[in-house]
Amino acid sequence: MARITMRQAITDALREEMLRDENVFIMGEEVGVWGGTYAVTRGFYDEFGPQRVKDTPIAEMVIGGAAVGAAMNGLRPVAEFMTINFAFLALDAIVNHAAKVHYMFGGQFKCPVVFRAPGGGGRQLGATHSHTPDVIFAHFPGLKVVSPATPYDAKGLLKSAIRSDDPVLFIEHATLYQVRGEVPEEEYLIPIGVSDVKRTGSDVTIVAYAQGLQVALEATNELAKEGIEAEVVDLRSLRPLDMGPAITSFKKTFKAVIVEEGYRSFGIGAEVAARLQEEAFDYMDAPIKRVAQMEVPLPYSRELEQSALINKDRVIAAVKEIL
Amino acid sequence: MEKATLLDWYRQMVQIRRFEQKCAELYQLGKIGGFLHLYIGQEAVAVGSIAARQENDHIITAYRDHGHALAVGADMRRVMAEMLGKVTGVSKGKGGSMHLADVNKRFWGGYAIVGGHLPLAAGIALAEQYKGTDAAVLCYFGDGATNIGYFHESLNLAGVWKLPVLWICENNQYGMGTAVDRASAVPRIIDKATAYGMKGKQVNGMDVVEVYQATQKALKAIRSGKGPQFLEMITYRYEGHSMGDPLRYRTKDEVEKWRADDPIGILERRLLQEHNATQDELEAIDQAVEQEIAEAVKFAEESPLPSPEELFTDIYVEA
Numbered sequence A: 001m002a003r004i005t006m007r008q009a010i011t012d013a014l015r016e017e018m019l020r021d022e023n024v025f026i027m028g029e030e031v032g033v034w035g036g037t038y039a040v041t042r043g044f045y046d047e048f049g050p051q052r053v054k055d056t057p058i059a060e061m062v063i064g065g066a067a068v069g070a071a072m073n074g075l076r077p078v079a080e081f082m083t084i085n086f087a088f089l090a091l092d093a094i095v096n097h098a099a100k101v102h103y104m105f106g107g108q109f110k111c112p113v114v115f116r117a118p119g120g121g122g123r124q125l126g127a128t129h130s131h132t133p134d135v136i137f138a139h140f141p142g143l144k145v146v147s148p149a150t151p152y153d154a155k156g157l158l159k160s161a162i163r164s165d166d167p168v169l170f171i172e173h174a175t176l177y178q179v180r181g182e183v184p185e186e187e188y189l190i191p192i193g194v195s196d197v198k199r200t201g202s203d204v205t206i207v208a209y210a211q212g213l214q215v216a217l218e219a220t221n222e223l224a225k226e227g228i229e230a231e232v233v234d235l236r237s238l239r240p241l242d243m244g245p246a247i248t249s250f251k252k253t254f255k256a257v258i259v260e261e262g263y264r265s266f267g268i269g270a271e272v273a274a275r276l277q278e279e280a281f282d283y284m285d286a287p288i289k290r291v292a293q294m295e296v297p298l299p300y301s302r303e304l305e306q307s308a309l310i311n312k313d314r315v316i317a318a319v320k321e322i323l
Numbered sequence B: 001m002e003k004a005t006l007l008d009w010y011r012q013m014v015q016i017r018r019f020e021q022k023c024a025e026l027y028q029l030g031k032i033g034g035f036l037h038l039y040i041g042q043e044a045v046a047v048g049s050i051a052a053r054q055e056n057d058h059i060i061t062a063y064r065d066h067g068h069a070l071a072v073g074a075d076m077r078r079v080m081a082e083m084l085g086k087v088t089g090v091s092k093g094k095g096g097s098m099h100l101a102d103v104n105k106r107f108w109g110g111y112a113i114v115g116g117h118l119p120l121a122a123g124i125a126l127a128e129q130y131k132g133t134d135a136a137v138l139c140y141f142g143d144g145a146t147n148i149g150y151f152h153e154s155l156n157l158a159g160v161w162k163l164p165v166l167w168i169c170e171n172n173q174y175g176m177g178t179a180v181d182r183a184s185a186v187p188r189i190i191d192k193a194t195a196y197g198m199k200g201k202q203v204n205g206m207d208v209v210e211v212y213q214a215t216q217k218a219l220k221a222i223r224s225g226k227g228p229q230f231l232e233m234i235t236y237r238y239e240g241h242s243m244g245d246p247l248r249y250r251t252k253d254e255v256e257k258w259r260a261d262d263p264i265g266i267l268e269r270r271l272l273q274e275h276n277a278t279q280d281e282l283e284a285i286d287q288a289v290e291q292e293i294a295e296a297v298k299f300a301e302e303s304p305l306p307s308p309e310e311l312f313t314d315i316y317v318e319a
């Protein structure tokens, strides 16, 4: 098995799906001639041509909406938002159109669109370019929201997203593009809406996803040195949210810490904690802890920004508080 | 124009008007809920332009969509059932007045976010271009919608990509209570199209024949590779924006002036004076329409409501 970066895994998934199905095409700002702002589609313009790798104007509302229309009329667009921060301008196209047309017209239309968007903080990009707004999108039934943490998951999930007949928002944490992991040569798919246990342990359950998962795994390595074995559940998809593995794990460890990069208020942690107490109240031995971003717009200055973000020390501290 | 064609358009326009008058009644009785936006006064636009479409052309519009739904030939009984929220409705009772659609007629529906369907039209057109067909998209929207970002992004993209879209602005003089010149920096909507490489043409939207001819010409231009086209249909809505509009923003005189140009009246005069139609002929059509509407109401009233399980169907295609 080759060890490749998450960027490469995403590139490979896109390329394989474009070779498999000629109705799959890419549209977005700088996806073509430039090769993708994060170089995910480098070489695609030359390989597939301008018909299938479409550079758009800087116009998120119509990128979002035109992708919806093309999907309704039989194509499989992969529309890229340069970053998820700009998807706010397309919130209406995503929430009021992509997520609604199937239901609102009584099942007459399908909308097999994929929106790809790099996101996340930690790169000194300032307050407007550092969001992790995943929960905002995950709030709405009708849309599927996926955010992988490893190259293996990224490839398998993106391929499933492209083949799905439903609209999918695929969020790529930009600091994960360089993360390497093993990815098999042969084809595989990972189903949307299935969580995965990334590490087993019996002392505490850590629920995380995307960049939060990498932070959680770093923390568990240190905890293990002190004899604390954490079980780590990777949500992978936020909607549909598969709570199965997290609940099973919680019933074994009786304690949980939830790690996410977004804000704590109204966040993934709040949702997961609520569901754990609803479904496993009798197993709860300690308050469920949440590790999340400080409630501030992210600043530019490096140390200051880092102090607002999650890190392994904060996860370790949260675990120790409830052990 | 052939007399038979004009008679058919007359029938369609009367059908839309009487259907909507019936809807207003049912609304007052509490049988139709939510928002109800009547198309009365604008019938010539939907009927004349949709008559000019080729079979594989697509239709998409905003929430003022009853006229378009009937003009594409959606089953009136199922349209009425949708108004009443019945499971036999075109959208299974989940859409209502604002979200009629008929996938089999290539009618992609009515959309309630002002301007939100313009990029969808661009995308639907993109899919046709991608597949290499000669189909075009007729996309309808109001004058008010030309002030929203969606309009400008969509026209620009259509221009850059030469998408086969016919943009049809139904300028009925107001967006809710705001007159065009109070909301648009240029009073002529077609001047906006110029910015995106389209010449645009103003059309008397009260004359179904003019609408038909202008649409036919524009669609021909699209199919001959001239890129997207733009028509501004000058028209007027006789009723309020939706039910319960206090109508404080316009005078009775103004409405009367436009009523003199009633699209059905204009066509009726043309039929009687230029095509030897008789009053009896037209009355027979009126009666047939009444009958059809009565049957549609009966069908809708007798149809079942959606079952409780319907709440959870069609959220996703895949479970």
Ligand SMILES: Cc1ncc(C[n+]2csc(CCOP(=O)(O)OP(=O)(O)O)c2C)c(N)n1
Binding pocket: B064, B112, B113, B114, B141, B142, B143, B144, B145, B146, B172, B174, B175, B176, B241
């Ligand atoms: C984005 C958005 N803003 C506001 C509204 C509320 N609204 C509904 S219709 C309307 C007026 C639109 O006018 P116009 O485009 O001229 O269409 P008309 O109603 O005259 O057919 C407004 C403001 C809305 N539905 N969507």
Ligand SMILES: [Mg+2]
Binding pocket: B142, B143, B144, B170, B171, B172, B173, B174, B175, B176
């Ligand atoms: Mg208007």
